[in-house]
Amino acid sequence: MAKVIAFSNQKGGVGKTTTCVNLAAYVAAKGYRVLVVDMDPQGNASSAMGFFERKEKSSVYEVLTDDLDAAAAVKETETDGLFAITSSSDLAGAELELAQVMIGRERVLDEKLAGVREKFDFVFIDCPPSLGLLTVNALAASDGVVVPIQCEYFALEGLSQMMNTVKLVKKFLRPAIEVEGVVITLYDGRSKLSKGVVAEIEKVFGSKVYNTKIPRNVRLAEAPSYGKPVAQYDPKCAGAQAYEKLSEEFLQRINK
Ligand code: ATP
Ligand code: MG
Numbered sequence: 001m002a003k004v005i006a007f008s009n010q011k012g013g014v015g016k017t018t019t020c021v022n023l024a025a026y027v028a029a030k031g032y033r034v035l036v037v038d039m040d041p042q043g044n045a046s047s048a049m050g051f052f053e054r055k056e057k058s059s060v061y062e063v064l065t066d067d068l069d070a071a072a073a074v075k076e077t078e079t080d081g082l083f084a085i086t087s088s089s090d091l092a093g094a095e096l097e098l099a100q101v102m103i104g105r106e107r108v109l110d111e112k113l114a115g116v117r118e119k120f121d122f123v124f125i126d127c128p129p130s131l132g133l134l135t136v137n138a139l140a141a142s143d144g145v146v147v148p149i150q151c152e153y154f155a156l157e158g159l160s161q162m163m164n165t166v167k168l169v170k171k172f173l174r175p176a177i178e179v180e181g182v183v184i185t186l187y188d189g190r191s192k193l194s195k196g197v198v199a200e201i202e203k204v205f206g207s208k209v210y211n212t213k214i215p216r217n218v219r220l221a222e223a224p225s226y227g228k229p230v231a232q233y234d235p236k237c238a239g240a241q242a243y244e245k246l247s248e249e250f251l252q253r254i255n256k
Contacts, residue, residue, distance in 0.1 A: 002035070002120040003254060004113065005180055006142040010162045012129035014150040015185030017044040018220055019243075020126040023146075025229030026247035028081035032121040035074060038087035039109070039138050040128040041094075046086035049077045050227030059088035063112050064137070065097050070116045079229060083120070091134070098133045105133065106173055110141035131165050139166060140173040144180030144254075147205075151187045151197045151213070156204060179208055181253065183246065187213040210253075212246040215239060 007020040020036060028034045038045040043054055058075075062068040063085065073085045098105045113123060125138040139145065145166055149155050163179075170177050182205045188194045202209050214220075217239030223230040230240040 002117045002123045003144065004117070004123040004125065004142045005144045005146055006125045006127055006135075006138045007146050007148065008127040008135060008138065008162065009147050009149065010129055010131050010135075010158055011150070014129075015148040015183070015214065016129070017048060017126050018224075019146065019148045019183050019185065019214070019246075020124050021045050021048045021224075022220070022229050022231065022240075022243040023247055023250060024122070024124045025079050025082055025231045026244050027122060027251065028079055029231060030247065030251065031081065033081050033083070033119070034122045034124060035083045035085065035116060035120045037085045037109075037113075037123060037125045037138075039091070039125055039134050040087055041089060041092035041134075042128065043087040043089070043091075044224065045126040046084065047227060048224035048229065049079075049082070049084050049086075051075065051084060051086045052227065054087075054089045056086075056088065059086050059091070061088050061090040061094050064091075064094050064108050070112045071119070074116065074119075078227075079232065082229070095133050098137070106136050106140045109137040110174075113141050131162065136165070136169065136173075139169040139177060142174065142177055144178055146180050146183060146250075148183045148185050149201055151184050151194045151201075153193070153197070155197050156200060159204075179205070181250065182209045183212075183214060184209065185214045186216045188216060189213070210246060210249050212242060212249050214242045214246070217242075 024034045219234045219237035220239035223233035
């Protein structure tokens with residue numbers, strides 16, 4: 001049975017998608033079957049895995065709002081062991097459509113994923129930068145949450161709201177959900193500011209913070225435009241090495 005992990009932080013541009021896709025690719029490279037579900041209408045995770053088309057009719061939108069089975073929406077990527085359920089621009093409307101559902105609207109994704117859980121070792125869900133119904137659906141389907149935090153001033157701003165949402169999901173929707181880990185992204189080991197911010201984050205999250213920090217690395221920003229995880233685009237760059245190391249730490253902690 002797959003472990004389902006949501007990559008979430010309501011703040012935009014902190015490295016959720018970069019972390020979700022690249023960690024998924026390295027976990028897949030270690031022999032696991034990993035499904036990435038793109039729950040963001042921006043579709044960045046989809047394009048980062050090579051799916052640039054946003055108009056096809058077998059995306060997560062149809063899974064959430066039509067009768068499409070999750071299994072029928074799964075696409076192979078160029079990376080062995082890495083699969084995708086892509087986003088589409090329609091997904092922006094799903095939030096409103098789900099809001100009309102009277103009963104069980106927070107659990108739609110969870111129920112749909114039941115059909116694919118046994119086919120994968122991990123399901124990674126890339127969340128949008130908000131705490132709306134799409135994110136709540138993602139959390140309600142998840143066993144763990146990985147929170148990427150950008151190493152900058154005000155890094156922790158807004159996080160209490162997000163942690164409160166996780167708490168509510170745990171109380172009402174998914175008792176087993178836990179914060180799986182916190183990934184520090186865009187880290188600059190030479191700057192005093194970065195070290196100070198890390199200390200602040202560790203004060204709040206303690207041992208949940210992964211030892212591996214992701215440096216700022218332009219190759220990580222370039223890879224998505226080629227539709228490739230960094231593991232394929234430039235496996236030797238510092239960003240690739242960091243995500244590979246993170247995948248080892250992630251697997252060790254999750255005991256798979
Ligand atoms: P959103 O909230 O919009 O979904 P996000 O949290 O998913 O954003 P990303 O899309 O992963 O964040 O990253 C934001 C931008 O920063 C992207 O252009 C990405 O390529 C770039 N980026 C992410 N991590 C790094 C890094 N370690 N080094 C350099 N650029 C990075
Ligand atoms: Mg994103």
